[in-house]
Amino acid sequence: MEETIWKAVPAIYLTEEPIAVDEVIAAVNSENAGAVDVFIGTVRNSTKERKVVRLEFEAYDSMALREMEKLAQQVRERWPVEKIAIHHRKGVLQIGEVAVVIAVSTPHRKEAFAACQFAIDTLKQTVPIWKKEIFEDGQIWVAAHP
Amino acid sequence: MEETIWKAVPAIYLTEEPIAVDEVIAAVNSENAGAVDVFIGTVRNSTKERKVVRLEFEAYDSMALREMEKLAQQVRERWPVEKIAIHHRKGVLQIGEVAVVIAVSTPHRKEAFAACQFAIDTLKQTVPIWKKEIFEDGQIWVAAHP
Amino acid sequence: MKLNILMFGITKDIIGQSKLAFELPDRSTVPDLIASLKAKYPALKDLSSMMIAVNNEYGQKDQTLQESDEVALIPPVSGG
């Protein structure tokens, strides 16, 4: 008999390794769900027509995980969510790489979209992670200044 | 030097084989995109508290593909979409299997959600595909009767 | 003229075949075809909606049919 090696995927995760989108989706798998909405944030090659070379994400790990947990709980209280998973990358990211993945499964599709959109909007406001954009001729901490 | 075997994934696809979600997502990959929204429709284990055994999807293939192409075009006209991919399954599907995947990449996230939600809502109204729900004690063509 | 009408989903069950040879006066329109089908197969009247596809497009109101057209009966769709 073959042994199946089952790798448990955490629902809330902060990592320096590339995010495996399919694992995040698998983490919200549920037979009670008819809909899954998945948001994937990727590194664009430009910001306001300025060419981006790479990004660097820094996190206050312990608090970021706590805020991501709180966010997941908030989403579960507001919508009939089967499962939610939030994975965020940190460290140096090249163009095209995945910075964040949020997957939400719900019985029906309307709630999946609403819950997922709320989750990414709120994550960007509350989770202590900081993004530095590196251009060819400079760098900025995004949103730091008015 | 190793040879890379590159498998082209069609943007619009109707198939009796299981849908590879990661391939649909890869099909909308773009360095100009900062956001990808992915909708995955899966087979629920119940409908209105009645236990579902399996689903059967039937399609008018040639017209379904045409309507899916039209839908993709409509989405591209309405939002600043980088890429869109729509894969729909047909044949017999078991509980938990993926029936449809729509992936949309856009520069910013708001448009990705709006475009993807419009796409699945419209697909359900216009694309000639029919779903039969098989229960333990009967079966119905979904939406056929008022 | 004689149309070979493709049947899908519940219409296939109602009519009992996936392709129906159907006789219709020349220059009949989409609504004419729907009326004739409903007259011959009354169970079609119970459907939430019924559309005709002509050459892989939804048929327009008053569109005239030709024997060479690929015609299909489209009951309420339910993909996704």
Place this chain on the structure above:
Amino acid sequence: MKLNILMFGITKDIIGQSKLAFELPDRSTVPDLIASLKAKYPALKDLSSMMIAVNNEYGQKDQTLQESDEVALIPPVSGG
């Protein structure tokens, strides 16, 4: 009391270190700390916002700080 304040993002660049030992009167509050930091490092005033985290939670208005607290300076977040 002496706080060891964790610095992130742009505040680390402004202050020049990732952990700042900072002297503050006993029973100081979150707003007291913010005011003291801005007085000592005027560049902090230019930020869009600045929050204090106390023990991994956003600090409440008028929350009193203790030497044993884990305190962090939170410039505008920009994850996602």
